[in-house]
Amino acid sequence: MVRNPVEHLVTALRPLLVAEAAAIGPGLGIDPADLEQAVWLRLLERVDRLGPPPDPERWLRASLDAEARRAAGAEARERAYRGEAVAAESRPEHELLLTEHRRLVQDAVRRLPRSCVRLVTAFLSPRDPTYREVARWLGIAQGSVGPERARCLECLRRLLTAEDFAVRRAP
Numbered sequence: 001m002v003r004n005p006v007e008h009l010v011t012a013l014r015p016l017l018v019a020e021a022a023a024i025g026p027g028l029g030i031d032p033a034d035l036e037q038a039v040w041l042r043l044l045e046r047v048d049r050l051g052p053p054p055d056p057e058r059w060l061r062a063s064l065d066a067e068a069r070r071a072a073g074a075e076a077r078e079r080a081y082r083g084e085a086v087a088a089e090s091r092p093e094h095e096l097l098l099t100e101h102r103r104l105v106q107d108a109v110r111r112l113p114r115s116c117v118r119l120v121t122a123f124l125s126p127r128d129p130t131y132r133e134v135a136r137w138l139g140i141a142q143g144s145v146g147p148e149r150a151r152c153l154e155c156l157r158r159l160l161t162a163e164d165f166a167v168r169r170a171p
Contacts, residue, residue: 005052009043013060020064028072038067065130073128108159116152123149 017036025032042063046053053059109120115138122134135142 006044006047009047009052009056010040013043013056016057017060017064020061024064024068028068030068030071034071035064035067038071039063042067069128069130104160105156108156111159112152112155115148116155119145119148119152120156 017039021032021035025035109117118138122129122137131145132142135145
């Protein structure tokens with residue numbers, strides 16, 4: 001008995017998808033089962049239009065990354081519009097403080113070591129890059145991105161704390 005290509009792909013890819021979704025989802029605040037469902041739907045749509053992917057594992061990982069980014073972005077947008085926070089954020093004084101905060105952070109970022117400026121600037125990109133993309137842009141190993149990011153953010157935190165202390169102590 002010959003199974004259809006979708007059934008074969010689901011059977012072959014299920015363990016990989018379950019493991020990857022379980023690894024990615026919780027860190028982004030996304031239910032792994034939701035990620036799995038979105039990827040299976042994407043697979044069905046792809047098979048209908050183009051047939052099975054030539055490299056199923058690679059396709060699965062790319063689709064999972066895309067669905068995770070999409071779901072994380074949707075979650076962030078939904079959180080931004082809840083309750084009283086929206087009313088407070090629309091006040092002119094809030095906008096002024098936010099602008100001043102951004103200026104202080106940008107000034108502090110410029111004073112970081114050169115490698116940190118590049119890394120922090122990459123993470124501040126409106127594209128919301130993945131660690132893989134940042135590693136590729138900077139020409140460093142993906143496994144180095146997290147430790148380097150932590151080191152750079154600690155430097156930035158020290159700069160901002162020192163500035164905050166100096167501003168409070170000024171006459």
